[in-house]
Amino acid sequence: MSIADVARHAGVSPSTVSYVLSGKRSISEDTRRRVQESIRVLGYRPHAGARALASSRSNTLALVVPLRSDVHVPVAMRFAVSVVTGARDHDHDVLLLTQAEGADGLRRVAGSSMVDAIIVMDVEIDDARIPVLRELGLPAVLIGVPADTDGLACVDLDFTEAGRLCVQHLAGLGHGRLAFVGEPPAVYERRTGFAERTLAGFREAARELGVPEPAVLPCEPTRAAAERAAADLLRDHPGTTGLVVQNEAAAEPLVAALRAAGRSVPGDLSVVAIGADDVAAAVAPALSSVGLPVEELAERAVELAVRGLDDGTPAGVTLLAPTLVDRSSTAPPPRRA
Amino acid sequence: MSIADVARHAGVSPSTVSYVLSGKRSISEDTRRRVQESIRVLGYRPHAGARALASSRSNTLALVVPLRSDVHVPVAMRFAVSVVTGARDHDHDVLLLTQAEGADGLRRVAGSSMVDAIIVMDVEIDDARIPVLRELGLPAVLIGVPADTDGLACVDLDFTEAGRLCVQHLAGLGHGRLAFVGEPPAVYERRTGFAERTLAGFREAARELGVPEPAVLPCEPTRAAAERAAADLLRDHPGTTGLVVQNEAAAEPLVAALRAAGRSVPGDLSVVAIGADDVAAAVAPALSSVGLPVEELAERAVELAVRGLDDGTPAGVTLLAPTLVDRSSTAPPPRRA
DNA sequence: ATGAAAGCGCTAACAT
DNA sequence: ATGTTAGCGCTTTCAT
Numbered sequence A, B: 001m002s003i004a005d006v007a008r009h010a011g012v013s014p015s016t017v018s019y020v021l022s023g024k025r026s027i028s029e030d031t032r033r034r035v036q037e038s039i040r041v042l043g044y045r046p047h048a049g050a051r052a053l054a055s056s057r058s059n060t061l062a063l064v065v066p067l068r069s070d071v072h073v074p075v076a077m078r079f080a081v082s083v084v085t086g087a088r089d090h091d092h093d094v095l096l097l098t099q100a101e102g103a104d105g106l107r108r109v110a111g112s113s114m115v116d117a118i119i120v121m122d123v124e125i126d127d128a129r130i131p132v133l134r135e136l137g138l139p140a141v142l143i144g145v146p147a148d149t150d151g152l153a154c155v156d157l158d159f160t161e162a163g164r165l166c167v168q169h170l171a172g173l174g175h176g177r178l179a180f181v182g183e184p185p186a187v188y189e190r191r192t193g194f195a196e197r198t199l200a201g202f203r204e205a206a207r208e209l210g211v212p213e214p215a216v217l218p219c220e221p222t223r224a225a226a227e228r229a230a231a232d233l234l235r236d237h238p239g240t241t242g243l244v245v246q247n248e249a250a251a252e253p254l255v256a257a258l259r260a261a262g263r264s265v266p267g268d269l270s271v272v273a274i275g276a277d278d279v280a281a282a283v284a285p286a287l288s289s290v291g292l293p294v295e296e297l298a299e300r301a302v303e304l305a306v307r308g309l310d311d312g313t314p315a316g317v318t319l320l321a322p323t324l325v326d327r328s329s330t331a332p333p334p335r336r337a
Numbered sequence C: 001a002t003g004a005a006a007g008c009g010c011t012a013a014c015a016t
Numbered sequence D: 001a002t003g004t005t006a007g008c009g010c011t012t013t014c015a016t
Helices: A003-010 A014-022 A029-042 A048-055 A073-089 A099-111 A129-136 A159-172 A185-189 A193-208 A223-236 A248-260 A277-282 A294-311 B003-010 B014-022 B029-042 B048-055 B073-089 B099-111 B129-136 B159-173 B185-189 B193-208 B223-236 B248-260 B277-282 B294-311
Strands: A060-065 A093-098 A117-120 A140-143 A153-157 A178-181 A215-217 A242-245 A270-275 A288-291 A316-320 B060-065 B093-098 B117-120 B140-143 B153-157 B178-181 B215-217 B242-245 B270-275 B288-291 B316-320
Touching: A003 A014, A003 A029, A014 A029, A048 B048, A060 A073, A060 A099, A060 A294, A073 A093, A073 A294, A073 B073, A073 B093, A093 A099, A093 B073, A099 A117, A099 A129, A117 A129, A117 A294, A129 A140, A140 A294, A153 A159, A153 A193, A153 A294, A159 A178, A159 A193, A159 A242, A159 A270, A159 A288, A178 A193, A178 A223, A185 A193, A215 A223, A223 A248, A242 A248, A248 A270, A248 A277, A270 A277, A277 A288, A294 A316, B003 B014, B003 B029, B014 B029, B060 B073, B060 B099, B060 B294, B073 B093, B073 B294, B093 B099, B099 B117, B099 B129, B117 B129, B117 B294, B129 B140, B140 B294, B153 B159, B153 B193, B153 B294, B159 B178, B159 B193, B159 B242, B159 B270, B159 B288, B178 B193, B178 B223, B185 B193, B215 B223, B223 B248, B242 B248, B248 B270, B248 B277, B270 B277, B277 B288, B294 B316
Parallel strands: A060 A093, A060 A117, A117 A140, A140 A153, A153 A316, A178 A215, A178 A242, A242 A270, A270 A288, B060 B093, B060 B117, B117 B140, B140 B153, B153 B316, B178 B215, B178 B242, B242 B270, B270 B288
Antiparallel strands: A093 B093
């Protein structure tokens, strides 16, 4: 079953079939219909390898997914699925690479022309794969923002602004003592962009608004760690009335622990989450939160990757504006007795 | 950069380079070394598409991952990562498909020769993709076991035996009243193989050992649902002393709720989990459990897929024997007062 | 043990 | 608006 069979069946030349398929030149309405009918009848599918060979386009994107245990897996999975879905909308497929393959994996799939572009998740500020990505000569899109973005396309939520937004929201309600429960220590140690930038925005805004230097408590993604963080918070920073949580796994147990300790949310303590909306909404009470627009980020990444194929990599950083959804976990602080 | 450049550089013919790479005919030690050196120096990578075209082998596997919200995501992700890792060990790459593409996606990637074999996760007893898989003429490996396995390779944990094993363990400790907290109702409604078979084994073994028909409580993967299940269990089946939980997300909150209700585990109630070992071990107290060997299942699946390329699909069901690891959540039942 | 050369199925320049 | 044809880079007979 090849393009020649279709051509014969439709009474046209192979190139005409090719052009009907690609739309790269105008075809008479009549011919187009005949060809499409032949394709349907014969059940013809172009051979991907032959296509890639002739056109130097594989119509395949590489997606590098993180393995780290400190990355929230459901969110990573949603990214991956959204990237696949977005890629299909642009007639592309997705080759799955794990972080474990590292730079060699990138060289391999690029060097053998398996993929047209590369999308990388979980980018660190000083990521070792970045120089490699530059050498490759393929469009590369990072979900995340490293220190040096030269020649690369980056997509992310504006986490700096997200951090600020949380402070503004809480300060606007009258909170004067804030704290931040964050990602696991390892995330900060390897300088993951989003975590570092969130904290920066959070601290800046606090400073600007005259809020005293807030406590920052990194937290492992376990219930036990969240309970410990709650205990630490209440013991070491008892005056805190406004809390920002950037840790999908810890949000629910943290709030539960606070309530178990007799603090009402939002009566005594207001809590704002940063992360996937459904996670925040599922907590009791539903948490006011700055949402992580996973689907939109993934779609943008795919679009940049695919667009880069024709226009060259459209380098530059795309930051999506964060929005805070007000749910039932924030209120003015309790009146001092 | 093509095979011709390497051949010229090494002073041999292109076919010799090809044979050095594939090992499909003997090459003098001297020639081999020269060619490999040239490959290294030039940084040559064979063009995947050209290879696929000439050899009708893409060295790529398709992996269909589930999207369903009732599938435990971290486990699905571990499967995916393990499949990629296993595939790389066999010099294959992995193309990621989502369930959303359905049968058409399978036809597409098979028809265009993008992949040599297909691995499908989250298989239902009567899965609509199975007839398609048979038509395709590619090796197909299911992680899971449908009703009709004719012509297909299936890999799974022996969940029937896993269910029996739990009963035997509990009955062996002296428990005479058992209950089962399972996956969400939807999982049973769509007749997911593993869930149905576990329950069958569980009930059979109970019958054989003279244990009265145990209560079965399906459970959504949320804390609230787990707490409800705990309450229902204590209210409606107060005599229960042995509990089997097959629900990664519910295990921890369920046990927590039981303890919060004043039941000690394993003092009053023994609990056995079925699922990923690390999840079970992370609960307080660490749960005795029948582990789900994710990595091994994935590796087997890959191996069957790759082996099928040369030998034809080695149809048949591979069931891994379950083992129960005794941790601190099971003990003899309390003596009747 | 090695080389020469015929495809694999498609795309895209070059025709008309 | 359509046809002809030369590759794309590799594998694999067929020779020697």
